[in-house]
Amino acid sequence: MDELRRRQYLKALGLDLWLSRDTPDPLAVAEAPPAPVGVRRAVSEVREARLATPAPEPAPEAPPATAPPIEVPQDWTRARALVADCRRCRLCETRTQTVFGVGVEAASLMVIGEGPGAEEDARGEPFVGRAGRLLDEMLKSIEHSRGTDSYIANVVKCRPPNNRDPQPDEAEACRPYLEAQLKLVKPKLILAVGRVAAQRLLQTDTPLSRLRGQLHHWGPDRTPLWITYHPAYLLRSPREKAKAWADLKFVSRFLGEAAS
Numbered sequence: 001m002d003e004l005r006r007r008q009y010l011k012a013l014g015l016d017l018w019l020s021r022d023t024p025d026p027l028a029v030a031e032a033p034p035a036p037v038g039v040r041r042a043v044s045e046v047r048e049a050r051l052a053t054p055a056p057e058p059a060p061e062a063p064p065a066t067a068p069p070i071e072v073p074q075d076w077t078r079a080r081a082l083v084a085d086c087r088r089c090r091l092c093e094t095r096t097q098t099v100f101g102v103g104v105e106a107a108s109l110m111v112i113g114e115g116p117g118a119e120e121d122a123r124g125e126p127f128v129g130r131a132g133r134l135l136d137e138m139l140k141s142i143e144h145s146r147g148t149d150s151y152i153a154n155v156v157k158c159r160p161p162n163n164r165d166p167q168p169d170e171a172e173a174c175r176p177y178l179e180a181q182l183k184l185v186k187p188k189l190i191l192a193v194g195r196v197a198a199q200r201l202l203q204t205d206t207p208l209s210r211l212r213g214q215l216h217h218w219g220p221d222r223t224p225l226w227i228t229y230h231p232a233y234l235l236r237s238p239r240e241k242a243k244a245w246a247d248l249k250f251v252s253r254f255l256g257e258a259a260s
Helices: 003-012 037-051 076-084 118-123 130-141 168-185 195-202 231-236 238-259
Strands: 109-113 150-154 189-193 216-218 223-228
Touching: 076 168, 109 130, 109 168, 109 195, 130 231, 130 238, 150 168, 168 195, 189 195, 189 238, 195 216, 195 223, 223 238, 231 238
Parallel strands: 109 150, 109 189, 189 223
Antiparallel strands: 216 223
């Protein structure tokens, strides 16, 4: 390497300090005395930086936007209007329509699921697919139905994409609407169907297997809350229907005693 090219190369590496002829060439380590440790490290670091371009680090995932607080609606008309035009979370971007709830507005039993599926999103009514038909049969077994002393709603009022679980921030955005429904219905018993509904209502990550079989309470009025499997899960795991039947028998006994 001639002198001019050597100088250009060293300058490109940012090693202008070693352009003097009196200073050992840091690139000619085989022919010159060893450079000081600091110089060798500098040369090595510059070479590595030029020869190896590190992969760009992925941008940190943006935290979910927090929906601004709103007052819990105090009447059915206001609650329905707010839900119908809701833009409080990302689910509004993929829904066909909101799914408010259905049933008797002063029911003794309120059934709460996790969120609408494809058929619910299309029709605007909760639990209308295969899981909905099974839920109807479950209620019928204890002499209840959508039109006779039951009210049915979901934790979130819009369908999550691909039927995924609602995210915590989505459930939190919808919480005022669910609170309004619970306070307006004033059920004697809440029946949470499935893990997501149970965990969101109780604000816990405890597994469903540990939540079932004991009476919980919701809200400042401590409304009794019972937990069973989601009908969609029972369709996939029919052997668990016996446990669900035991849960339903408790619901029936509890409501019978509450009525008397």
